[in-house]
Amino acid sequence: MNEGAALAGLRVLDLSDYRGQLCARMLADMGADVIKVEPPDGDGARRIGPFVDDLPHRDRSLFFWFYNLNKRSLTLDLENPRGREILASLARGADLVVESFAPGTLAKAGLGWAALHAVNPALILLSIAPFGQSGPYRDWAADDTVLAALGGMLYVNGSPGRAPVRPLGLQAYHASAYYAAIAVLCALFARDRDGAGQWIDLSMQEATAAAVEHVAGSYFGDGRIEPRRGTLHWSRYFRVGKCRDGYIMHCTLGDWTSLVEWVAGDGKAQDLTAPEWNDVVYRATHAEHLFDVLDEWVKDYSRDELLERAQTLRLPYATVRQPEALLEDEQLAARGYFVEVEHLELGRTIRYPGAPYLFNGSPWRVYRRPPLTGEHTAEILREALGFDAGELAALAAEGII
Amino acid sequence: MGAPPPVTMGALPLDGIRVLDFTWVVAGPVATRILADHGAEVIKLERRPGPIGPRQTGLQGDLHRNKRSIAVNMGHPRGVAIARRLAALSDLVIDNFSARVMRSWGMDFASLSKLKPEIVCVSMSGLGHTGPRASYVSYGPTLQALAGFTRLMTEADGEPAGYGYSYADMSGGFTGALAALIALRHRRRTGQGQFVDLSQFEAVVSVVGPAILDIAVNGRVQTPPGYASQEAPAAPHGVYRCRPRDGDDDRWLALAVRSQAEWERFAAALGAPGWTAEAKFRTLYLRIRNRAELDAHVAAWAAGQTAEAAMADLQRAGVAAGLVANGADLCARDPQLQSRNFWGTVTLPDGRTTQVTGMPMKLSATPGSIRTPSPEIGSSNDYVLGELLGLGRAEREALIAEKAIWL
Numbered sequence: 171m172n173e174g175a176a177l178a179g180l181r182v183l184d185l186s187d188y189r190g191q192l193c194a195r196m197l198a199d200m201g202a203d204v205i206k207v208e209p210p211d212g213d214g215a216r217r218i219g220p221f222v223d224d225l226p227h228r229d230r231s232l233f234f235w236f237y238n239l240n241k242r243s244l245t246l247d248l249e250n251p252r253g254r255e256i257l258a259s260l261a262r263g264a265d266l267v268v269e270s271f272a273p274g275t276l277a278k279a280g281l282g283w284a285a286l287h288a289v290n291p292a293l294i295l296l297s298i299a300p301f302g303q304s305g306p307y308r309d310w311a312a313d314d315t316v317l318a319a320l321g322g323m324l325y326v327n328g329s330p331g332r333a334p335v336r337p338l339g340l341q342a343y344h345a346s347a348y349y350a351a352i353a354v355l356c357a358l359f360a361r362d363r364d365g366a367g368q369w370i371d372l373s374m375q376e377a378t379a380a381a382v383e384h385v386a387g388s389y390f391g392d393g394r395i396e397p398r399r400g401t402l403h404w405s406r407y408f409r410v411g412k413c414r415d416g417y418i419m420h421c422t423l424g425d426w427t428s429l430v431e432w433v434a435g436d437g438k439a440q441d442l443t444a445p446e447w448n449d450v451v452y453r454a455t456h457a458e459h460l461f462d463v464l465d466e467w468v469k470d471y472s473r474d475e476l477l478e479r480a481q482t483l484r485l486p487y488a489t490v491r492q493p494e495a496l497l498e499d500e501q502l503a504a505r506g507y508f509v510e511v512e513h514l515e516l517g518r519t520i521r522y523p524g525a526p527y528l529f530n531g532s533p534w535r536v537y538r539r540p541p542l543t544g545e546h547t548a549e550i551l552r553e554a555l556g557f558d559a560g561e562l563a564a565l566a567a568e569g570i571i
Numbered sequence: 572m573g574a575p576p577p578v579t580m581g582a583l584p585l586d587g588i589r590v591l592d593f594t595w596v597v598a599g600p601v602a603t604r605i606l607a608d609h610g611a612e613v614i615k616l617e618r619r620p621g622p623i624g625p626r627q628t629g630l631q632g633d634l635h636r637n638k639r640s641i642a643v644n645m646g647h648p649r650g651v652a653i654a655r656r657l658a659a660l661s662d663l664v665i666d667n668f669s670a671r672v673m674r675s676w677g678m679d680f681a682s683l684s685k686l687k688p689e690i691v692c693v694s695m696s697g698l699g700h701t702g703p704r705a706s707y708v709s710y711g712p713t714l715q716a717l718a719g720f721t722r723l724m725t726e727a728d729g730e731p732a733g734y735g736y737s738y739a740d741m742s743g744g745f746t747g748a749l750a751a752l753i754a755l756r757h758r759r760r761t762g763q764g765q766f767v768d769l770s771q772f773e774a775v776v777s778v779v780g781p782a783i784l785d786i787a788v789n790g791r792v793q794t795p796p797g798y799a800s801q802e803a804p805a806a807p808h809g810v811y812r813c814r815p816r817d818g819d820d821d822r823w824l825a826l827a828v829r830s831q832a833e834w835e836r837f838a839a840a841l842g843a844p845g846w847t848a849e850a851k852f853r854t855l856y857l858r859i860r861n862r863a864e865l866d867a868h869v870a871a872w873a874a875g876q877t878a879e880a881a882m883a884d885l886q887r888a889g890v891a892a893g894l895v896a897n898g899a900d901l902c903a904r905d906p907q908l909q910s911r912n913f914w915g916t917v918t919l920p921d922g923r924t925t926q927v928t929g930m931p932m933k934l935s936a937t938p939g940s941i942r943t944p945s946p947e948i949g950s951s952n953d954y955v956l957g958e959l960l961g962l963g964r965a966e967r968e969a970l971i972a973e974k975a976i977w978l
Contacts, residue, residue: 218802236783311890320825336797344780359588384630385901389903400735403734500702
């Protein structure tokens with residue numbers, strides 16, 4: 171099914187909750203066989219909305235779907251010793267286990283690094299935790315907002331004197347998932363040399379701190395604490411402006427002569443024709459005035475008209491859009507970004523966001539829709555561990571699967 | 572297969588992978604920084620004059636540590652010839668130009684794969700190499716505006732207020748590093764090279780999250796989330812202004828209270844003030860419904876606390892809370908980051924040291940490391956031309972004299 175896939179043959183057990191599960195999702199998209207191990211009543215993410223047609227149900231959570239496309243689902247009670255035994259058996263045949271339990275939880279259950287490494291020396295264990303596996307905050311509680319706060323991601327968004335503004339989406343979790351997936355690939359390259367697996371300790375606070383562009387560079391470089399500046403980008407080359415029908419993003423990089431000729435042609439250049447504005451550094455140091463003049467200029471334009479003309483002149487302007495516009499975006503459509511995934515049991519096809527990269531040899535693809543709760547339990551235990559119908563029935567009767 | 576070679580102490584996971592790096596600005600350098608930290612030999616191919624500003628400290632120092640630099644004039648045919656020879660010695664060629672640039676030099680995948688069939692090329696352009704807007708000029712801030720981030724990060728009055736930085740450059744960088752490693756992995760298994768056409772726009776759209784499915788399936792117009800929980804429901808949930816620290820009144824505490832048990836511990840940690848016992852805050856449902864009133868109480872409490880003490884008190888009670896870290900909190904005062912040695916230190920050629928962003932993943936056997944400072948442009952000319960390409964001194968001097976290579 172996935173023979174030509176980039177990560178064909180990579181076997182993953184995903185024990186992580188919604189804070190970690192984007193990582194294995196990205197591996198599954200590239201052909202890894204990812205088994206999502208859920209408690210018998212389903213992963214917690216299944217109880218988080220939004221839901222299809224706003225009807226809450228564990229097999230209708232769009233939140234769960236986003237993070238679990240292309241995975242198979244196995245329900246297994248890890249509180250039960252037999253459940254833990256089954257997990258250890260599965261780990262024997264796996265390349266990677268992903269977990270996001272509170273630090274120490276797996277070890278207490280007899281499934282920590284030492285135990286897993288003993289049953290399978292080639293296994294890679296990825297532990298994703300809010301503050302990592304060590305340090306004074308190791309056992310502290312956090313959600314995405316608290317991580318964004320302690321990771322330096324919140325403080326720099328919003329206007330001076332007002333409350334910091336939070337990013338759209340769960341960006342502390344998302345950044346962590348990307349770093350986690352990168353770490354897994356690194357561990358696979360290392361394993362090629364000596365066959366040994368290793369334990370990856372991923373701190374979400376650190377991943378968040380390493381997902382902020384400028385704060386550390388400014389602090390370590392100049393001792394400067396980066397403030398909030400509203401929509402003025404810290405480089406001082408971008409700021410939001412308002413057209414007659416919505417917002418645009420100004421950009422004063424790019425060909426200044428073209429921009430200023432256009433503005434002057436509209437009779438709105440004020441002092442911008444003066445030669446000092448040719449200097450890109452001067453444009454940054456005088457950004458407030460510059461953007462005030464440009465705001466006056468754009469206010470009678472429609473934003474699409476402005477965008478098209480700017481891009482014709484190779485000026486890096488953009489419209490500030492609602493995300494609904496993405497579904498109608500011609501560029502995404504032309505590149506096949508959105509993909510249709512059939513959900514037979516709902517009798518409908520759902521449009522998913524698709525590949526973040528187009529590989530010409532071993533592409534991103536949809537292998538299966540996100541799994542129903544425990545949909546592949548029997549199939550996985552038969553295939554991987556050779557369980558027969560009687561054993562499966564007994565495990566089910568005891569509530570272990 | 573014979574016995575595997577013994578692991579060398581200090582081996583890096585990407586040892587032996589060579590990257591020819593044409594990227595500039597931020598997203599591309601973020602991608603190659605991750606590869607370099609983990610042991611890839613990253614050779615930045617740069618032009619003169621370079622960008623203004625310090626190269627070894629600040630953001631540039633942070634972005635380019637662990638990399639090498641060669642200064643090649645790609646406007647000169649012999650400069651291009653050097654780049655092509657270098658590509659043939661590399662595993663990965665990575666750029667963040669629009670499609671036409673690498674093609675014009677014969678450095679695109681179609682040309683390079685004739686030279687070296689197993690080459691991996693990753694191009695991290697703004698909107699991709701295909702489609703009606705492939706030629707759009709963009710930067711991270713403009714891409715996150717197109718993706719919906721800027722519009723939905725607002726002040727209470729609904730005016731856009733967000734991102735103070737370019738998250739799109741970061742998401743693009745992560746996506747680029749991941750794409751490169753996946754393609755190299757595929758090559759290791761199959762021997763096949765390939766081309767990855769990475770659109771930084773699609774990379775940032777991909778991290779919007781479940782909201783896209785809410786639009787696609789439920790047709791819901793997305794509204795600014797503010798501090799409403801975007802994961803399991805919570806109240807109180809948000810940022811609350813705390814007591815000034817050394818005259819700085821821009822001090823905030825973020826906190827999240829979800830389960831009933833957490834609410835009870837939260838109330839106890841505050842000393843069980845009367846309002847926490849009011850019927851209108853009894854259940855999570857009621858706390859969310861009466862959120863504005865609840866937030867006013869929490870804000871009044873927070874105003875009398877320092878962010879540090881409030882965070883510690885709430886965490887002792889098992890409640891998710893954290894101060895909203897500014898640059899100094901993050902880089903100089905965070906005991907957690909310090910205890911894990913998160914911030915890296917590099918020694919500059921003049922003996923001074925500077926700190927840089929560390930690596931958020933600790934690999935137990937083959938961790939990444941921060942080894943060398945950001946290179947001055949062209950500082951590896953001799954290594955690359957001499958050791959890698961085997962050019963003698965006279966040949967190198969000739970290249971410099973005709974300005975195919977810049978000193």
